[in-house]
Amino acid sequence: xxxxxxxxxxxxxxxxxxxxxxxxxxxxxxxxxxxxxxxxxxxxxxxxxxxxxxxxxxxxxxxxxxxxxxxxxxxxxxxxxxxxxxxxxxxxxxxxxxxxxxxxxxxxxxxxxxx
Amino acid sequence: xxxxxxxxxxxxxxxxxxxxxxxxxxxxxxxxxxxxxxxxxxxxxxxxxxxxxxxxxxxxxxxxxxxxxxxxxxxxxxxxxxxxxxxxxxxxxxxxxxxxxxxxxxxxxx
Numbered sequence: 001x002x003x004x005x006x007x008x009x010x011x012x013x014x015x016x017x018x019x020x021x022x023x024x025x026x027x028x029x030x031x032x033x034x035x036x037x038x039x040x041x042x043x044x045x046x047x048x049x050x051x052x053x054x055x056x057x058x059x060x061x062x063x064x065x066x067x068x069x070x071x072x073x074x075x076x077x078x079x080x081x082x083x084x085x086x087x088x089x090x091x092x093x094x095x096x097x098x099x100x101x102x103x104x105x106x107x108x109x110x111x112x113x114x115x
Numbered sequence: 116x117x118x119x120x121x122x123x124x125x126x127x128x129x130x131x132x133x134x135x136x137x138x139x140x141x142x143x144x145x146x147x148x149x150x151x152x153x154x155x156x157x158x159x160x161x162x163x164x165x166x167x168x169x170x171x172x173x174x175x176x177x178x179x180x181x182x183x184x185x186x187x188x189x190x191x192x193x194x195x196x197x198x199x200x201x202x203x204x205x206x207x208x209x210x211x212x213x214x215x216x217x218x219x220x221x222x223x224x225x
Contacts, residue, residue, distance in 0.1 A: 037160075044216055044217065045152070045160065045203050102162065105160060
């Protein structure tokens with residue numbers, strides 16, 4: 001059974017940094033295209049970015065709103081996907097989900113940005 | 116402001132058929148397949164349609180989808196109280212080089 005479990009969310013001041021983790025079981029993170037999707041309170045879903053498989057070069061694509069501030073990476077030994085978030089803005093406050101096809105989602109981790 | 120446009124709300128009575136629209140452009144829906152997600156409050160989304168009209172295993176055939184030009188739609192027939200949820204459309208946008216979502220439609224079963 002595939003499971004994705006996110007962690008690392010919390011309260012951060014504007015301009016701060018955070019690293020979110022997505023631990024996978026039942027699949028190998030670097031063998032699947034992995035995606036981060038976020039949802040601000042009361043709002044719709046927003047794609048954050050994706051990382052392709054190692055075989056596909058492990059390249060990343062990001063939404064324009066986060067490009068240059070967010071970085072996705074894996075750690076094979078822990079079968080974990082990371083989302084490094086720098087220079088946090090108030091509009092980054094959201095529940096962050098990791099996702100992979102066909103339809104595996106984590107439970108989400110909440111990021112709150114406030115001074 | 117979402118790239119794909121959905122009505123913020125829709126409603127119907129039990130047994131009715133409701134349709135939710137998703138409007139995009141030539142760089143997204145016009146070129147790529149659309150997925151639809153169902154989301155209950157406080158939970159992660161769940162895929163109910165992929166490739167415009169295909170149902171994942173376990174999704175009842177009351178859920179159907181279509182696409183024409185730069186618009187797509189999700190139809191739910193035989194509406195049930197358990198269908199009350201938010202529905203989101205999504206597709207790849209070739210110009211933005213990213214996945215784009217609609218703003219979501221809150222479906223209420225009266």
